[in-house]
Amino acid sequence: MMDQSITSVFPEIKVLMNEPLSKYTNTQTGGPADMLVFPESVTETKKLIIWAKETKTPLTVIGNASNLIVRDGGIRGLTLILTKMNDIQINGTDVTAEAGAALIQTTEAAYQASLTGLEFAAGIPGSVGGAVFMNAGAYGGEISEVVSEAEVLTSDGEIKRLNNRELDFGYRHSSVQDYHDVVISATFKLRAGDSNRIRARMDELNRLRASKQPLEYPSCGSVFKRPTGYFTGKLIHEAGLQGYTVGGAQVSMKHAGFIINVGGATATDYLSVIHHVQETVLNQFGVELETEVRIIGEEK
Ligand SMILES: Cc1cc2nc3c(=O)[nH]c(=O)nc-3n(C[C@H](O)[C@H](O)[C@H](O)COP(=O)(O)OP(=O)(O)OC[C@H]3O[C@@H](n4cnc5c(N)ncnc54)[C@H](O)[C@@H]3O)c2cc1C
Ligand SMILES: NC(=O)C1=CN([C@@H]2O[C@H](COP(=O)(O)OP(=O)(O)OC[C@H]3O[C@@H](n4cnc5c(N)ncnc54)[C@H](OP(=O)(O)O)[C@@H]3O)[C@@H](O)[C@H]2O)C=CC1
Ligand SMILES: C=C(O[C@H]1[C@H](O)[C@@H](CO)O[C@H](OP(=O)(O)OP(=O)(O)OC[C@H]2O[C@@H](n3ccc(=O)[nH]c3=O)[C@H](O)[C@@H]2O)[C@@H]1NC(C)=O)C(=O)O
Known part of the structure; x- marks a missing residue:
């Protein structure tokens, strides 16, 4: 049987193996991608999408990773980061x-x-x-x-x-x-x-x-959507959650809707803070905060 591995099928494409995604995410957290490619053209992206389908390889597409939490176990299969397609x-x-x-x-x-x-x-x-x-x-x-x-x-x-x-x-x-x-x-x-x-x-x-906004720190922007009739930052602020920290992930003192990486945060730290904020706001105000940030990948 023919070798269908990505490196055999596309010797011309640079594939990073087991590449830590914390190097690319705005929160500076997240586990490794099994295979990571930065496609340089639509043609290359198309070839890789078809290869993923034919080989039943899971495919994940990322842009600037500014609204993304990748769990610490990382992403199986092929991940594409499109930032080199930037005309x-x-x-x-x-x-x-x-x-x-x-x-x-x-x-x-x-x-x-x-x-x-x-x-x-x-x-x-x-x-x-x-x-x-x-x-x-x-x-x-x-x-x-x-x-x-x-x-x-x-x-x-x-x-x-x-x-x-x-x-x-x-x-x-x-x-x-x-x-x-x-x-x-x-x-x-x-x-x-x-x-x-x-x-x-x-x-x-x-x-x-x-x-x-706390632009001085890594973050993923507003973590939660605005629930109809409420302001997220205001709810989290009034719940007294600013400064709440797990590991290196902290509810920002500057804007309560942001969770910043104050140093060495993991995705697990982020998820713990998110969960605590959701639970506290639900208990205090009866409001469900839905995440705006996209959470992908496997747990460690
Ligand atoms: C400091 C800060 C401030 C921010 N301010 C704002 C703001 O004011 N308003 C706002 O709306 N957002 C804001 N954000 C959030 C974020 O910048 C936006 O959601 C942005 O649109 C995400 O783009 P991205 O390329 O980083 O997406 P990523 O984080 O890379 O991906 C987000 C989702 O989009 C998908 N995706 C990305 N590219 C593609 C593609 N080409 N095809 C298919 N799916 C794709 C991914 O799979 C993922 O599910 C802020 C973030 C930060 C860190
Ligand atoms: N959930 C939804 O369906 C809606 C979502 N949006 C989204 O929200 C984002 C922001 O909307 P934007 O365009 O800035 O316009 P908005 O009019 O929604 O908000 C502007 C700003 O006004 C201030 N503000 C107004 N009323 C109050 C209040 N009662 N209590 C506290 N603060 C208040 C806040 O600023 P400040 O920090 O200066 O106090 C707020 O950030 C956009 O990304 C938009 O996509 C917007 C409308 C509806
Ligand atoms: C940063 C993002 O988008 C931002 C966008 O930049 C700005 C400007 O338009 O408006 C939204 O933030 P926002 O700061 O208005 O959102 P909310 O968290 O609802 O805060 C609104 C209000 O809460 C109050 N507030 C906010 C922070 C805080 O610590 N304490 C507090 O009381 C303020 O009065 C503020 O005006 C977007 N967030 C969402 C979820 O819609 C993003 O989506 O990632």
């Missing part, structure tokens, strides 16, 4: 970015072209693919309001174009979460604007963000 093209008032492009770079490119509409995303540290997947939003704006279409690869390796309606956006939700599609690019429909005003708005939002 950004401008065509009139359309900005088309590959999935691995940083959202922050994409907002900079829009500013350079005097295009308005993406300023709200200036400080969101995800990739374009992760932002579409999550329908990232801040300060009155959301990805859903600016994306005209996204290209995805299905698990069969077919390319599909999904328009805004088909992406079925909701609060921190898109249809990509309901299927196993991989976002490979997105097009943002913007408007001609004044570059000084665009820059001023981006700078203002980044200052506001830095004054409220």
